[in-house]
Amino acid sequence: MAETATLDLKPATLAKIESLFPKYPDKRSLTLPLCHLVQEDLGYLSDEAIEWIAAKLELEPIQVLQVVSFYPMYRREPIGKVHVKVCRTLSCALVGAYKTCEKLEQALDCKRGHTSADGNYTIEFVECIAKCGMGPLVQVDDKLYENCKPEELDGLIDAIKTAASEGPESADHPKPQPGTPAYEG
C-alpha cells in the first residue's frame, strides 16, 4: 500500500473517528461516517483524504472512491462559503421551486451547479428533502428554510448573504432551537 497521506484534521474530528470503531462489526462500515467527518472538517474529499480514509480502514483507496463517487453529498472539489441547495422534486416544483432557484441565481449572481465568482456561494438543485408540504424548500448549509415562494425571497436572500459575510462557524455550534431553520436542517 502507498505511504499513508497525512491530513490536517481537528483533534475533535480525530477523537470522533476513534470513537466509531467499536460500534460496527466491520471496519468497512465506517466508510460513510469517515467521509462525512473528513468532509465536514476539510470542506471536501481530496485524493489525500480518500487515501487517508482507506488506510485508516485498511481498504484500497478505490473502495473509498467508489463510495465517494456514488453518493451525491460527497464532494471532490471545494465549494463556496455558503452551500445553497434547492429542492426541485415534484411537490416543491408544483409550488414554484424552479422559479425560486432562478431568483436565487440572480440575487447571488451564481448559476446552479456552480460557485459564484467571489467564492461565496454554491447553488445546487437537490432531490426531495422530505418536508414536501412546506415547500419550496431551500437548505442553506445545515439550515432548512420552508415556504421559499418565488415571490417572497427577500428574507432568505438576506440570511444567505449574512451567512457568507460571517466567519466559518465554530466546531462546537450552539444547540439549535426548535422552530428555527437550524433545528429543522
Add this chain to the structure above:
Amino acid sequence: MAVEQRRVIYKHVDEEGYTPDIDCYMKHGGYEVLKKAIGAKPEDLCKEVLDSGVTGRGGAGFPTGMKWRFLDRKSGKPIYLICNADESEPGTFKDRQIIYQDPHQLIEGMMISAFAIQAKQAWIYIRGEFINGARILENAIEEARAKNFLGDNVLGSGFSCDIVVHRGAGAYICGEETGLIESLEGKRGYPRIKPPYFPAALGAYMCPTIVNNVETMAQVKHVIGMGGSEFAKFGVKGDPGTHIFGVSGHVQKPGYYEFEAGKITVGEMLYDVCGGPLPGRTFKALIPGGSSTKILRFGERFTGKHPNTGEDFDWGVEDIPLDAVSLKCCGTFLGTGGLIVMDDSTDMMEAIANLMAFYGHESCGQCTPCREGSLWLNKMTLRMTGGAARNQDVDLMKNIADQIEGRTICAHGEAVAWPVQSHYNKFKDEWLDKIAHQGNGNGRYNPKGYPLI
C-alpha cells in the same frame, strides 16, 4: 369537520411545550411499554405484533409480524435490527416529525422490537440531509442509555442491545432495504438480488436482519402497549391502526395529519382537512402514496366489489377511503401516505418530466432496463417539454416503461415504470394536446402553471 384526527403516533407532535428530551417523554408516560415488554417473553411479543396485523409503513405495506417470522433463527448468527429512516420517497414527510419532535418514541419502539426479535445490535439508517435529526437521535440514545433503557443489561433483564445512528449521503436508493444494508456496510448502495439475499436470512454482514420503517417501529410500541387484538380493532381489515398522511402540492393547507385507516375519504382529506384547492383552481390529479404510486385523475370512476365489505362500490377519486385495501381496489397504492395534489394549472407532461429527472438521477445503475430506461425517459421528457415533442414519443414512453417493469433487481424499476404507465393511461390526451400546441419546434409551451422541469 366530519372526521376527527386520531393522533397516536403524532400525539405530541407540534404540541405546545412538548420537547424531545427524555424527561418530557417520561412525564407523558414514555418507556412504560418497554418496561412492561422487557418482562414478557420475546415470542409472546412477536405474537402480539403478528395478531395486530400491523403493516410496514415504508411503502410496501408488508405485515410486520409476518416479516419477523421469516427471521432465520437456526443459523446461530447474531440477529440485527435496522430502522429505515431514509425517508426518501418524494412526497413523503412523515418520519421527520417523529425523529425531530419525539425521538424517544422511536427508540422505545426499536428497543421493544429489538427485544422481541432478540437483536444483538440495532442501527438507525438516517438520510444524510437530516443533519440535526441525527444529532437529536444520538442525544436521545445517550439519554436512554443513562436510564438503562438501552445498552448493556437493559433494565436488569440480561438483554443487551445498542443503537447506532448511521448517516446516509443523499442517495434515494439507500431507502431500498438491501441497498441500505450495502450502504451500512460501507459500499455503494447497490440493492441485492432476492433470492437469496432476503434480509431476514442474509442481511447486514450476511446475518439475519429486520429492516423496518420509522413509523412502523413507533406503531410497534402502540401494538405492545394496547395489545395486538385491541390494535387490530382500529382501521380496516388488512390495514389496521392509523396512518400518517402528508399532503403536498396544490391545496390551501398542506401538512401532515394522522387518521384511522379507512375513516376518511380523499375528498374529506382534500376539502375539509386541507381547505380545498387554491383560489380559482380545481383539482386535476392525485398521486396517493409517494411519487412512485400510480396517479389518479379527478373525474374518473372506479367500480367493483370491495373485498372487505363484499359490497359494490362506484367511486370518484373524492370518494375513495384512505386505506391500503381501498386504494388497491382503484389500481394504485397507499404507499407511504404521501399525497401529491395537482390542480388544473399543472402541465402533466412537465409533471412526468420532473419525476423522470428524479428516477433517472437515482437509478443505481446495476440493471440495464432501469439504468438505460430511466435515463432515456429522462432525456426524452426533457426534449419533449423543451418544445421538440413528437406524437410518436407518447407511445414510445409507454413502451420503454413496459420493458422496465418486472425486469430489475429492485422495485426502483417499478418506481420508474408505474408513473409513466399511469400518466400515459390517464393523461395521454393532455400530452398530445400539448404537442399540438408546440407545433413543429415552436418552443416550450406551459401557459398556466409553474415550470416543473
